[in-house]
Amino acid sequence: MITKATQITVLVRDVEEAKKFYAEKLGFSVCTDKMFSPDWRYLTVAPQQDNATVFELVKAETPEQQKLVGNQSGGQIFIMFQSNDIEGDYIAMKEEGVVFHGTPGMVPGGKGVGFEDLYGNQLDLYQPE
Numbered sequence: 698m699i700t701k702a703t704q705i706t707v708l709v710r711d712v713e714e715a716k717k718f719y720a721e722k723l724g725f726s727v728c729t730d731k732m733f734s735p736d737w738r739y740l741t742v743a744p745q746q747d748n749a750t751v752f753e754l755v756k757a758e759t760p761e762q763q764k765l766v767g768n769q770s771g772g773q774i775f776i777m778f779q780s781n782d783i784e785g786d787y788i789a790m791k792e793e794g795v796v797f798h799g800t801p802g803m804v805p806g807g808k809g810v811g812f813e814d815l816y817g818n819q820l821d822l823y824q825p826e
Contacts, residue, residue, distance in 0.1 A: 703750060704751050704752070704753055705750065705751075706752075706753045707752050707753065707769070707814075708756075708757040709816065710763075712738060712754050712755075714815065715815065718815040721793065722790060722794060722815075724744075724790075726744070726746040727741075727742055728748075729741045738756075740753065741753050769818055772819065774819050774820065775820060776818075776821070777820070777823050780822055781824065783822055784801055786822060787810060790812065795812055796813045797810055797811065797812045798811035798812065804823070806826060808824045809822065
């Protein structure tokens with residue numbers, strides 16, 4: 698029986714650039730950063746160090762992978778992040794230069810606002826009621 702999701706792969710153009718965005722602009726923790734071989738760097742980030750789900754930042758290598766950078770979900774919301782202080786997170790992230798699609802507003806079940814990662818993947822910030 699499947700019990701939880703543990704990792705989501707995010708294709709990126711540059712691993713260091715993506716690490717910096719997630720750690721500095723979104724305030725994520727770097728969970729793992731190991732070189733297993735000259736061609737394999739395993740780098741994961743998460744909102745908190747002990748998160749059940751981590752995001753592996755993987756350099757897009759092939760032309761097919763490169764086409765997906767910034768559009769991994771076909772223009773739909775790729776990942777929704779839950780907040781316990783959406784207004785505070787919105788202000789802090791906006792001050793770091795994160796691109797938002799409006800301001801936090803009422804959505805079904807709470808407050809939400811859309812934003813983008815450094816490549817244009819569509820993300821949501823959500824705080825339940």
